[in-house]
Amino acid sequence: MDRLRWGFCPTPACKVRPINARIENVIANRMFRAAYVQRRCIVPADAFYEWQRQTSGRGRPFAVIREDGAMLALAGLWTAWRDGAGDVQRSFALLTTAATGALASIHARMPVLLEEGGWADWLAGGHPARPAETALRVYAVGAAVNAVRNDLPSLLDPV
Numbered sequence: 001m002d003r004l005r006w007g008f009c010p011t012p013a014c015k016v017r018p019i020n021a022r023i024e025n026v027i028a029n030r031m032f033r034a035a036y037v038q039r040r041c042i043v044p045a046d047a048f049y050e051w052q053r054q055t056s057g058r059g060r061p062f063a064v065i066r067e068d069g070a071m072l073a074l075a076g077l078w079t080a081w082r083d084g085a086g087d088v089q090r091s092f093a094l095l096t097t098a099a100t101g102a103l104a105s106i107h108a109r110m111p112v113l114l115e116e117g118g119w120a121d122w123l124a125g126g127h128p129a130r131p132a133e134t135a136l137r138v139y140a141v142g143a144a145v146n147a148v149r150n151d152l153p154s155l156l157d158p159v
Contacts, residue, residue: 004041008032008093010079020096021077023112023128032093035077040123041092042114043074047156049145050099050107061145062106063156067135075112075122102138 007017010031021032051059066072078092095112103110113134114122122128139158144150 002090004078004090004092006093007091008035008077008079009089009091010035010081012081012083012089017091018093020109020111021093022109023075023095023097026077026095032077035079037125039078039080040125041076041078042119042122043076043092043094045072045074048072048074048111049141050103050110052106058143061141061143062103062138063141063145063158064103064110064136064138065156067137072111072134073114073116073119075114075128101136103136106138 007019008021008031009017018031021029021036026032026036047063047065050062050064052062054060075095076092077095078090080088080090083089096109097112098104099107099110112128114128115134118126118128141155141157142159144152145155
């Protein structure tokens with residue numbers, strides 16, 4: 001286990017820090033190709049959020065959790081480099097795929113979910129052929145999730 005910064009940054013000079021990588025073209029993307037082959041990770045999460053586009057312009061946030069309450073395992077790619085002080089700077093991006101189930105009516109994409117039995121295969125270089133068949137619960141949450149400064153368990157409360 002290690003702490004990494006969300007926002008993939010493979011060099012000290014990176015100007016863009018993507019938070020997601022599409023699994024459909026990850027090998028063709030020069031930024032992610034080496035990490036897909038050599039530096040995979042599993043990102044544990046209680047939940048993730050997706051925003052449904054609204055005609056008003058503001059997105060409506062939804063929380064996505066496992067129906068059984070267990071931790072989610074999200075497929076990720078990581079990278080690292082040393083800064084001028086010699087400290088290692090690590091960052092990651094989540095792999096995404098086409099949304100399935102109830103989530104598909106809210107957002108077109110979702111993180112690639114890994115089932116516990118597939119963790120070792122993913123880390124060893126296997127390709128998740130399809131999203132995990134995890135039963136998900138999707139529900140509306142309050143707008144407080146839109147600000148990164150908010151980090152409270154109540155963010156997962158349904159509205």
